[in-house]
Each structure stands twice: as structure tokens, then as C-alpha cells.
Amino acid sequence: MDTDALTAVRFHPDFSSWQQRARQLLVDETPPQRVWWQPDHTRKRETASSSATAIRVPKAFITQARAASCYRSSERWALLYHLLWRLTHGERHLMQLAGDPQVARLRNYAKAVSRDAHKMKAFVRFRAVDTTDGDRRYIAWFEPDHFIVEYAAPFFQRRFANMRWSILTPDCCAHWEGSGKVWFSEGADKAAAPDNDVVEDTWRCYYRHIFNPARVKIQAMMAEMPQKYWKNLPESRLIPTLIQEADRRVAAMAKDAKSSERLRCGPRPATPAQALSEAIQKSESGSIQQLALAAQSCRNCPLWQPATQAVFGEGPVPARIMLIGEQPGDNEDLAGKPFVGPAGELLNRALAAAGLSRQELYITNTVKHFKFRPQGRRRLHERPSQEEIDACSQWLAAEIEQVQPSIIICLGMTAARAQLGENVQIARDRGKLLARQGRQYLITVHPAHLLRSGNNPREIQRFVADLQVAAEKLNSLGIK
Ligand code: SF4
Structure with missing residues (x-):
């Protein structure tokens, strides 16, 4: 040449x-x-x-x-x-x-990259690290086959929008500070990434529960989860034992088949572990029902201990609007459903007045267990700490991923700050649509706040007006 x-x-x-x-x-x-x-x-x-x-x-x-x-x-x-x-x-x-050789080569390249990105989305595992500024950062190590970090970064930005995170790889590293843009730096060494943390046991607990011994297909599992990814997965250490135990567990499940009907909601004693495990195995893999059941075994923060049960979200999946409150209250803790007490009644009335139907919305909380302080026979609400909110964020992130709402309505400061960061202020930002990561957010007060301040009609009217902003936005987008 x-x-x-x-x-x-x-x-x-x-x-x-x-x-x-x-x-x-x-x-x-x-x-x-x-x-x-x-x-x-x-x-x-x-x-x-x-x-x-x-x-x-x-x-x-x-x-x-x-x-x-x-x-x-x-x-x-x-x-x-x-x-x-x-x-x-x-x-x-x-x-x-x-059949053109160059077109075929392009297609093969694109397919290989898309497969690699799919594996990255499935197998990146963040580990929490407390930073010197008193904050927490989530760091993951991953070794992709191709140069996919920038290609896959928007997925992690959307999926983990509320966390500060870094994904380290040998070629390139991606970093997200909770707002702004994802930024990139040169490749890193594996030694720079943590290999254990406080949420590690939760991953294992979740995996143990979603593992169905009656459906073990080792070849399919190896194809979906090639061994080269195992070394970075907290749950991988469980796999040999779970496979070994599969036959024995299947036999035990058959023997105890009737006991799976014992799963119920209500005050303590909590759902029997065996029945819970069986219900998880029966539910559709990766579904929101399975997540809700898995959350019952979460021990990621101390709130599970005095509470009756984890209260997961409720509503259609997907849904165009998702409402996020703070945490379940006394009634919700006993019923196992969000917003069923007096605040829930007020919310239902306000939604109807704003032209929204609760049946068409997905309603959940930032924190899944009830935090309270006992006083005599009463259980008085206590605000969850930042550590508890962070610990629970993985469940809410998983719900958002499943529900894929166009609009998220944050009820109260805890939900607003968990979703949009420390800078939001209810008095200043309520009733306005804020666009973040391709989604609209609307902040308003928590209905429990309206009850505490004496059901003031003017304040309730303002609450309805805030909700109407979301209803009008849906109408303008032509979304029913
Ligand atoms: S509050 Fe959230 S993180 Fe804490 S134990 Fe319950 S589900 Fe787990």
C-alpha cells in the first residue's frame, strides 16, 4: 500500500x-x-x-x-x-x-457488545464504602469483554440515580455523583475495588430465597451466568451448596406442600420462614411479587426487628404514576399494605379530587419497615435515619425499575430527598414538575402532615392542587 x-x-x-x-x-x-x-x-x-x-x-x-x-x-x-x-x-x-460480509461483521460486533452489556447490567454488584467526608459511595468491579462502560453507563445512571457510585473496569471507570453527568476516568486495578461490605449478606439472603431447587438446570444456569463472572458475585459462593442441597430441598418441599398455605399478613408472629421461602419459589422469577416476598427476609438495617413485616408497594406494574411516601405506619405495619390508615384515606380522597384513581397508581414507601418508639401500648412514629434510608434504597430502586413510572410523586421530605437529593425544599419546590433522568418528579407534602396540622381545608386544597399538576401532565402526554 x-x-x-x-x-x-x-x-x-x-x-x-x-x-x-x-x-x-x-x-x-x-x-x-x-x-x-x-x-x-x-x-x-x-x-x-x-x-x-x-x-x-x-x-x-x-x-x-x-x-x-x-x-x-x-x-x-x-x-x-x-x-x-x-x-x-x-x-x-x-x-x-x-449476506454482505461487512454488514454481517457489523451485526456480529453489535450483537457481541449488546450481550456483554446485558451481562454487565446483570452482574455488576456494588459494595458500600464509607467515604472520608462521612458519605457513602457504592463501588463495583467488572471485567467486560468489550469497551462497553460508556455504552452501558446510562442504564446504571437511571437504575441507581439516588446513589453515588463508581464502576471500575480495567479499560475505563464510570462515576456518578447522584446528579449532573456520569463522568469517566482511566481503567483501574481490581485492588482498588472493595470485595466485601455490609450489604453483602442481603445479596446472599435474596439469592438464597429466589433460588428454586425444583427448577435447577445447571447448563442453562452456566450459560446465563458464566463462571468468569462468579468471582465478583457475592451470591456465587452459595451456588455449589445450593445445587448440592437441591434434591434434599425438593423432597422436603413435597413433604411440606401443605404448609405453604400458611403465609399470611398480620401481627407477630411473623410469616414462618419455611412458608416464605416456598412462596418465593412459587412466585414468578424476578417479578415484583418475588421482590416483595424477598424483602420480608431483609436484615439490612435494624428496623425489621420490632416491626411486624416489611410493607412493599401496591398497584399495577407498570404504572404511569408512582407515589412514594416515607415508611409504613402503625396500621400499615399490621395490614402489610401501604397507606391504609387515616393518612391513606386522606390520600385517596385527594387523589380522587385531583382526577386520579388510586387503582391505577403504584404506591410505596422509601423505607419498608415501620420505625416506631413504644409508649405504653402505643407505637409512635419515628423518622428513619439516613443509614436506614440508604440501606432500604435497593428495594425502592428495584420497584422503580419494575414499575417504570413516567411521573414519581414524592410525598414529604424523606421521599423527596431520597429521590432528588438534599437540595430540595418542600416549601419552595412543591407542585412543580422536575425533570430528572428522563422522568418527571413532583414534590408535595405527606398526607400524615396534613392530619397532624389539623386537616386544614386550605392546606388540603393545596395538596389536591399539587396532585392535579401530575394529572394534567399525564393528560398533556396523552397517557391514561
Ligand atoms: S427497612 Fe428496608 S433495609 Fe431495613 S430491614 Fe426493612 S427492608 Fe431491609
Whole structure:
């Protein structure tokens, strides 16, 4: 090859920087054979400017090219430019030629990256670390096959929006401070990541409960959870024992089949562990019912001890609106359902007045166990501490992930700060829609606050007006 004729293109190896360079090469009519792609991490990332020349290519190409740009091969950039050149030089329908070797290679790259990102979403496990500024950060170690950290980062930003976290990998690390943008740094060493923490036992407890010995399919399990990921999973140490015990547990389950009917809600004594375990095994894997049952065994903070049971959320899944309160009260603790006491009644009336139906909403709390102080025969509400809110955040995050609401209504300061950070103020921010991570948030007071302040009609009217903002937003989006 005549190397003098080559155009060396140095660029930061990310899709956006490649796009900018490719766009300029097309404008200059530089054919792919003359381009020498030279990724260089020391160069600045490039983003599209408003004056950039528009180049029209099929959406399928952009989607697959974005994924393929993360494939671990030095040839990927040249492949992308080859395809781009062909698409813009008379082969507009190139992406429909599945047998074309370059199109097939693009598709294979994109598939491999998407599989790798899927594994990352499933197998990243955060460990809590107390930072020197008195805060808590969640750190995970992961070893992807491809350069997928930036590609997968938006998922973790949405999923763990309320936590400060870092995902460390050998190639690149992603960091989130609870607001702003995810930022990236160079790759790290595994020694920089913690390998144990205070929530480790909760992961194991959850996994032990969702493991169904009657459905053990070792080959399928190994395909879904390849052994190379085991070393970073807290639950992996349980797997050999759980498999060994599977036959014995299945026999025991068959013998005790009738006892599974004993699961019930109500005051202590709490649900028998055996019945709970069986109910978990019977419920649909990964469903919200299974999460709710697994939360009954949570020992992630001390609140489980004096409470009757964990009170999980209630409502349709998915739902367009999710309401989040603080924690269950005395009535909710006994009934095992959220917002069933006097505050729940007031909430129902206010929702109806605002044109919202409780049956169509998902209602839950920031903290799942009732925190109280005994006084004689009464149990007086106590506000959960920040540690308790943090400890419980994994359950709420899992609910949000399942419910996928368009609007989250935070009832009271505990829910508002847990969702939107310390800077929110009810007096200043209530009744306004705040857009965060592709979702709308609305802050208002907790109905229990209205009861405590004497059911003031003007305050109740204001509460209804706040809820109406959410109802109107749904209408404007055409969502019923
Ligand atoms: S309050 Fe939350 S974190 Fe604490 S034990 Fe209950 S479910 Fe677990």
C-alpha cells in the first residue's frame, strides 16, 4: 500500500469523536482505503457542533454502529467508515443485505457488545464504602469483554440515580455523583475495588430465597451466568451448596406442600420462614411479587426487628404514576399494605379530587419497615435515619425499575430527598414538575402532615392542587 497517500486520523476512541471525524472525511471525499484510523486516549472527546454537515444514513446503521464501536477490535473504526462510505455512495439500502460480509461483521460486533452489556447490567454488584467526608459511595468491579462502560453507563445512571457510585473496569471507570453527568476516568486495578461490605449478606439472603431447587438446570444456569463472572458475585459462593442441597430441598418441599398455605399478613408472629421461602419459589422469577416476598427476609438495617413485616408497594406494574411516601405506619405495619390508615384515606380522597384513581397508581414507601418508639401500648412514629434510608434504597430502586413510572410523586421530605437529593425544599419546590433522568418528579407534602396540622381545608386544597399538576401532565402526554 502507498502509505504516503494515507490520511492519519487521530481521535479519542468513542463513537461521537469517530462520527465527527468520519463526517469531515466524507465532506472531503476521502475514500476508506486512504484512511488510517489512530485511536488516541489522550485526545479530547469530540461532540457534534450545530454547524456540522448533516449526513443522512439509515437509523439501523447508527444503532448498530454505536454498539459495534465498543467491540474489542482495532479494525472496528475502519469497518464503520467503510460501511458509511458505501451507504453515502450509491448503496443506500446496504443495511438490508444481510449476506454482505461487512454488514454481517457489523451485526456480529453489535450483537457481541449488546450481550456483554446485558451481562454487565446483570452482574455488576456494588459494595458500600464509607467515604472520608462521612458519605457513602457504592463501588463495583467488572471485567467486560468489550469497551462497553460508556455504552452501558446510562442504564446504571437511571437504575441507581439516588446513589453515588463508581464502576471500575480495567479499560475505563464510570462515576456518578447522584446528579449532573456520569463522568469517566482511566481503567483501574481490581485492588482498588472493595470485595466485601455490609450489604453483602442481603445479596446472599435474596439469592438464597429466589433460588428454586425444583427448577435447577445447571447448563442453562452456566450459560446465563458464566463462571468468569462468579468471582465478583457475592451470591456465587452459595451456588455449589445450593445445587448440592437441591434434591434434599425438593423432597422436603413435597413433604411440606401443605404448609405453604400458611403465609399470611398480620401481627407477630411473623410469616414462618419455611412458608416464605416456598412462596418465593412459587412466585414468578424476578417479578415484583418475588421482590416483595424477598424483602420480608431483609436484615439490612435494624428496623425489621420490632416491626411486624416489611410493607412493599401496591398497584399495577407498570404504572404511569408512582407515589412514594416515607415508611409504613402503625396500621400499615399490621395490614402489610401501604397507606391504609387515616393518612391513606386522606390520600385517596385527594387523589380522587385531583382526577386520579388510586387503582391505577403504584404506591410505596422509601423505607419498608415501620420505625416506631413504644409508649405504653402505643407505637409512635419515628423518622428513619439516613443509614436506614440508604440501606432500604435497593428495594425502592428495584420497584422503580419494575414499575417504570413516567411521573414519581414524592410525598414529604424523606421521599423527596431520597429521590432528588438534599437540595430540595418542600416549601419552595412543591407542585412543580422536575425533570430528572428522563422522568418527571413532583414534590408535595405527606398526607400524615396534613392530619397532624389539623386537616386544614386550605392546606388540603393545596395538596389536591399539587396532585392535579401530575394529572394534567399525564393528560398533556396523552397517557391514561
Ligand atoms: S427497612 Fe428496608 S433495609 Fe431495613 S430491614 Fe426493612 S427492608 Fe431491609
